Amino acid sequence: MIDLLSYGAFFLTMALTYAVICLGLNLQWGQTGLFNVGVAGFVAVGAYVSSILTTPAIDGRLGGFDLPIVIGWLGGGLGAGILCFLLGALTLRLRADYLAIATFGAAVVIQLTLLNLEGITGGPFGIGFIPRPFGGLAENPSLFAIANLGVLILLVLVSYFALQRLTRSPWGRVLRALREDEEAAKALGKDPVTYRLQAFAIGGFIMGLGGAAQAHFIGFIAPDNYMPTLTFQVWTMLIVGGSGNMRGAILGAVLVWAIWALSGSLVASVFPPDQQARAASLQIVLIGVALCLVLLLRPYGILGEAGTVRAPLRRALRRDLNSHSEGQKTDV
């Protein structure tokens, strides 16, 4: 029973780290229409920056600043955010598809850099002994798992409400206007590059934050964790849940991670050990099938795009509805 509970907490914690990453992608793609296919790279930057900031110093590797975890996470977010800002500043003026090429390229470059910059990133061996939140509770596994789950729930909630505040503000409205018709938005005085750059950088910050949280939860990172498969997973999560909808992003992350984790155990139990490495590809096939099913049955994802009218605005509208509905006559 206790085992099941800890496994459940472990599973949910992991899913929620993806939910944070997915929220970042939702701001970029769902709200702004920026086609970022380099998610893995930005997640990696968040994870590595935070790990380097918080791990103790080790011989033969630069860094290891032994800083508090909170600072590591913020640093990870900032690192990914700044990288997005720089990449966006170079490419967002160009046609939309260039961003896809540039982000994909960036992710590959980042992965190769992590692999080869041994003096800082540990090269192929990665970084280990990343401090975990509530590491002191490690003797009591279930308490430790639940405490970690609590941290991740808090992180998801903070990201959710922060992003909600932004997307429901007039700033978010401009993003949607730009997504729907850039030429018309320009004619209304909105500068597309500025807004896209901001959304891209903020989305990158959230992704980096998610990557950092994930690294501290697993405790060990290596360049292999940040292959294009990760980008594919996060995109599937967003599409399955419903892009443009933050609750959809969270739901999608949990569902797709469930498929991933369950199919992983299935592969482990059904196939003989010498076939397991090959059978693991079935996991990706399953995710692909899930994606196709959702696209066929619910093209806008399970939750679709939420009405994003400001809640206070909606209340005000309801209040005024009666007094307004009669007075349609215009006087000029």
Place this chain on the structure above:
Amino acid sequence: MTQTMEGPQGPIETDPAKTEAILSARSLTRSFQGFKAVDDLSLDLHQGEILGLIGPNGAGKTTMFNMLAGSLLPSSGSILLDGKDISREGAEKRLRRGLGRTFQIPRPFPEMTVLENVLCGAQGQSGERAISAFFRPGKSRQDEARALEKARHLTDFLMLSHLENEKARVLSGGQRKLLELARILMADPKVILLDEPAAGVNPTLLQEIMARIVTLNEQGVSILLIEHNMDMVARLCSRVMVMALGQKLAEGAPNAVIRDPEVVRAYLGDAA
């Protein structure tokens, strides 16, 4: 850059101090792969006037418009707003300087409500800056409330208030024209470029739109109007410029210009 004032053709432009042009185009040219859609055209829109820009299809009116509005950069020539050269500025900067435009084919944000569409026209809202939206929600709410009041006033003015909460995609062609106008008025422009506001609009609504244009003009907004409806042009405009094949064909009072044999010939398809 070229400050060549046009010759005696224009009836009122020799004394710039007296009849200040709020928007002027100087020798504007735009070619598309060798074809000159607009060819060395100059134009002055005076403070407080409604100037009509007419001409047969393919005369280059919309190209001229797009250059004035900033959606298309001129191949040569310059554009001055209030005496300031804005030739190289984009549409978004020009709007912030007070030069707004509507589109010939309306471009509403289809998945946003009518009210949200109109709110998008608001300028200088603190909530439109990410940092203020996040850290100063009080200030942005205050700005938003003010914008909302103004937006409601405009939807009322343009007979859209019963549709406030409808998605813009459900609007009819005529209502979309009204929405275009409401959105741009939200920005308080000094000059509005209206691209065929009457096209595809039923006669009753047309009267209403014309009345609104007159009201705006009385409030001091200068208007450049592209329109095929000659009746509307004759009733609204104090001055008309006729374009054909990218050049100026005639200019003057609407009734005189419409009777000009050159103009008649251009419209009947014998411009070459």
